[in-house]
Amino acid sequence: MNVRCAVALRGAALALCFALICGVTASAWAEGMADAQSEFAAFKSDEADFERYKTGIADEYAAYKAIIDEEFASYRSKILKVWGVPEVSTKKTYVGYSSDFKVKKVVDYEKGVIKVSVVVPASEKKPEKVLEGHLKDLMHQSAKGAYKADQFTAGVEKKLKKQVAPSQLEQADVGSKPIVADMVTGKLRPSDKEIDASMAGLMGTATTAVKKAPKQAGANVVTLEVKIPSTGRAVKARAYLPDVKRQAAKRGVDPALVLAVMETESAFNPMARSYVPAYGLMQIVPKSAGRDASKVVLGKDVVLSPSYLYNGRNNIAMGVAYLYILNDRYLASVKNPESRLYCVIAAYNTGAGNVARAFIGTTNIEKAAKKINSMPPEKVYKVLVRKLPHKETRDYLQRVSMRIPTYRA
Numbered sequence: 001m002n003v004r005c006a007v008a009l010r011g012a013a014l015a016l017c018f019a020l021i022c023g024v025t026a027s028a029w030a031e032g033m034a035d036a037q038s039e040f041a042a043f044k045s046d047e048a049d050f051e052r053y054k055t056g057i058a059d060e061y062a063a064y065k066a067i068i069d070e071e072f073a074s075y076r077s078k079i080l081k082v083w084g085v086p087e088v089s090t091k092k093t094y095v096g097y098s099s100d101f102k103v104k105k106v107v108d109y110e111k112g113v114i115k116v117s118v119v120v121p122a123s124e125k126k127p128e129k130v131l132e133g134h135l136k137d138l139m140h141q142s143a144k145g146a147y148k149a150d151q152f153t154a155g156v157e158k159k160l161k162k163q164v165a166p167s168q169l170e171q172a173d174v175g176s177k178p179i180v181a182d183m184v185t186g187k188l189r190p191s192d193k194e195i196d197a198s199m200a201g202l203m204g205t206a207t208t209a210v211k212k213a214p215k216q217a218g219a220n221v222v223t224l225e226v227k228i229p230s231t232g233r234a235v236k237a238r239a240y241l242p243d244v245k246r247q248a249a250k251r252g253v254d255p256a257l258v259l260a261v262m263e264t265e266s267a268f269n270p271m272a273r274s275y276v277p278a279y280g281l282m283q284i285v286p287k288s289a290g291r292d293a294s295k296v297v298l299g300k301d302v303v304l305s306p307s308y309l310y311n312g313r314n315n316i317a318m319g320v321a322y323l324y325i326l327n328d329r330y331l332a333s334v335k336n337p338e339s340r341l342y343c344v345i346a347a348y349n350t351g352a353g354n355v356a357r358a359f360i361g362t363t364n365i366e367k368a369a370k371k372i373n374s375m376p377p378e379k380v381y382k383v384l385v386r387k388l389p390h391k392e393t394r395d396y397l398q399r400v401s402m403r404i405p406t407y408r409a
Contacts, residue, residue, distance in 0.1 A: 060163075060164045060165070060168050060169075060303050061286070061287050061303065063160075063163050063164065064160065064164070064286065064287070064303060065287075067156055067159045067160060067163070068156055068275075068277055070159075071152055071155040071156050071159070072152060072275070074155070075088070075151055075152035075155070076088070078101055078151070079097065079101060080215075081101070081215060082100075082101040082102060082119060082215055082216070083101070083104065083214060083215070084214035084215055085214075087104065087106070088152070088273075089150075089271060089272070089273045090272070090273070090274060091265060091266050091267075091269065091272045091273070091274050091278075091283060092108065092109050092110040092266060092267040092269055092272065093106060093107065093108045093109065093110075093269065094106070094107040094109070094146065094179060094269055094271045094272075096138075096141075096146055096149055096150065097149075097151070098149075099149075099151075102118065102119040103116070103117070103118050103119075103134055104116070104117045104118075105134065105138045107138075107179065107180050107228075107269070109233070109236075109266070109267035109268055109269040110267040112227060112228040112229075112230065112232055112233070113225060113226070113227060113228065114135070114138065114180065114202075114225070114226050114227075114228060115223055115224070115225045116131050116134045116135050116138065116223070116224045117221055117222070117223040117224075118130055118131060118134060118221070118222050118223075119213050119216060119219050119220070119221055120219065120220055120221075120222055121218065121219055121220075122212075122218050122219055122220050123218075124220070124222075127208075127210070127220070127222040128208060128222075128224070130222070131208070131222060131223075131224035132199075132203065132224070135199070135202070135224060135226065136195075136196070136199060138179075138180065139178075139180065139181045139184065139195050139198070139199065139202075140178075140181065140192065140195055141178070141179055141180075141181075142175070142176045142177060142178055142179065143174045143175050143176065143177050143178075143179055143270045143271065143310060143312070144173065144174045144175060144176055146179050146270075146271050147174040147271070147306075147307065147310055150271075153273070153306045153310075156306055157171070157305055157306050157307055160303070160305055161305075164303050168302050168303055169302065169303045169305055170294070170298065170302050170303065170304050170305060170308045171305045171307050171308055172305075172307050172308040172311045172314055173307070173311065174307055174310045174311055175310075175311050175312055175313070177239065177270060177312060178190065179270055179271060180228070181195045181198070182235050182236065182239055183228050183229065183232030183233070183235050183236055184198050184201075184202060184228060184229065184232065185197075185198045186229070186231060186235055188235070188238065188239050202226045202227075203226065205226050205227040206224055206225065206226045207224075207225050208222065208223065208224050208225075209222070209223045209225075210222050210223075233263070233267065233268055236268035237259055237262075237263070237268060237407075240259075240262070240268070240281065240312060240316060241255075241259075243312065243313050243316045243317075244258045244259060244262075244316055244320075247316050247317050247320040247321075248320055250320075251320050251321060251323070251324035252324065252328070253320050253323050253324055253327070254404070254408075255407070256404045256405075256406075256407035256408040257323065257341070257344075257345075257400075257404055258282075258316070258319065258320055258323065259403075259407040260400045260401075260403035260404045260406075260407055261282060261319065261323070261345070261348060261400055262281050262282055262316075262319070263403055264396060264399045264400045264403065265281070265282055265283040266280070266281050266282070266283060268281065269281070270310065270312055271310065277306075279304075279306055279309035279310060279315070280309045280310055280311075280312070280315035281312055281315045281316060281319070282315055282316060282318070282319030282322075283319075284304065284309050284315060284318045284319060284322070286303060286304040286305075286309070288351075289318070289322045289348075290304045290309070290318060292321075292322060292325050293317075293318040293319070293321035293322045293325065294318070296321040296324065296325065297317050297318060297321050304318070322348065323344060323348060326343075326344045326347045326348060326352060327340060327341075327344050330347065330352040330365060331343050331344055331347060331352055331355070331365065331369070333365065333366055333369035333373075334369050334372050334373065335369075335373050336373070336376075336377055336380075338377035338380075339372055339373075339375070339377045339380040342377065342380055342381050342384055342397065342401065343355050343372070343380070343384070345396070345397050345400045345401060346358075346384050346388055346393055346396070346397045349392070349393045349396040349397075350388065350389070350390055350392075350393040352365050353365070354388065354389050354390070354393065355368070355384070355388070356368035357389055358383060358384055358387040358388045358389070359371045359372060359383060359387070381397075381401070384397055385397060385398060
């Protein structure tokens with residue numbers, strides 16, 4: 001029985017006893033009993049509303065996954081008709097297509113490479129000029145522009161808006177931060193003039209390649225590849241630093257941890273996406289971490305749309321909130337701060353239950369904490385690196401841990 005319900009009924013019973021012992025009138029006791037019954041009825045009404053809300057949210061997330069599957073199948077089919085291979089955005093690579101899918105723009109944030117590929121008639125005499133124009137367009141593209149041009153994500157958002165109740169769906173303006181120009185120019189908000197001036201430097205690193213188009217007779221695919229300056233990722237980190245500091249201070253989280261997680265998750269790709277699905281800089285999964293974090297950030301369990309999570313500020317707020325939840329709630333019983341840090345990093349990638357599994361073979365966090373608390377931090381780290389269920393998480397823990405000191409410095 002719910003605590004509130006039990007308290008109300010126990011209160012009624014105590015009121016009756018008090019009446020019998022102290023000679024309180026039957027009418028006074030009856031009035032107290034009526035109050036208790038009223039409270040119980042109100043509770044049952046609230047409980048029913050809450051259960052309906054939870055069921056509604058679960059249904060909305062089931063619809064979300066169905067929409068993603070449907071839209072991705074359509075998107076993949078359109079790519080295949082032109083390119084033969086369905087290259088799509090990942091956590092660390094942005095892939096954008098023109099409306100007819102004959103222009104493909106790829107930014108690899110981890111390797112620091114930009115590729116622009118275009119399907120052109122085999123008779124085209126100067127395809128390099130065509131490529132340079134598309135590269136320039138990419139350099140001027142903002143996160144909002146990239147989002148609007150993404151037929152897959154835009155299709156998901158459109159259907160979500162139709163199928164999910166407005167009260168249960170969070171949307172947002174994606175924002176106007178550049179997706180790559182800041183990395184190339186070294187300026188957080190480069191002007192059009194600064195962007196255009198940087199083109200000469202980019203083209204100085206350019207290589208081109210020509211091959212037959214896989215799906216169009218009498219056509220070639222021409223590809224231009226240029227290199228992003230080695231300082232590009234540091235510029236991206238600086239662009240998001242104010243939001244990181246603000247959110248980290250609000251939740252009591254180390255900003256260096258946030259930046260290390262962000263780099264490891266997405267290499268600062270603002271349009272990061274994985275098919276889970278997870279979105280944005282800190283790779284928020286709407287159905288799991290996003291639900292926990294939205295209760296902290298927004299005060300309610302809601303469906304977080306792609307547009308909401310592609311907004312850098314929102315994504316950072318959700319990622320920091322989830323780190324806070326892991327540290328201060330799920331893993332709070334781990335006493336040593338350094339040991340808890342290692343557990344939080346691993347849990348961000350794989351969930352707290354799998355962290356427990358590394359120590360005791362089950363997902364009981366409280367029992368695992370007792371064993372963790374008997375070990376020095378160095379041993380906790382070694383156990384996690386050796387026994388976490390997934391290699392991806394073992395590698396993830398090592399990468400994030402190694403990057404934290406750099407950001408602290």
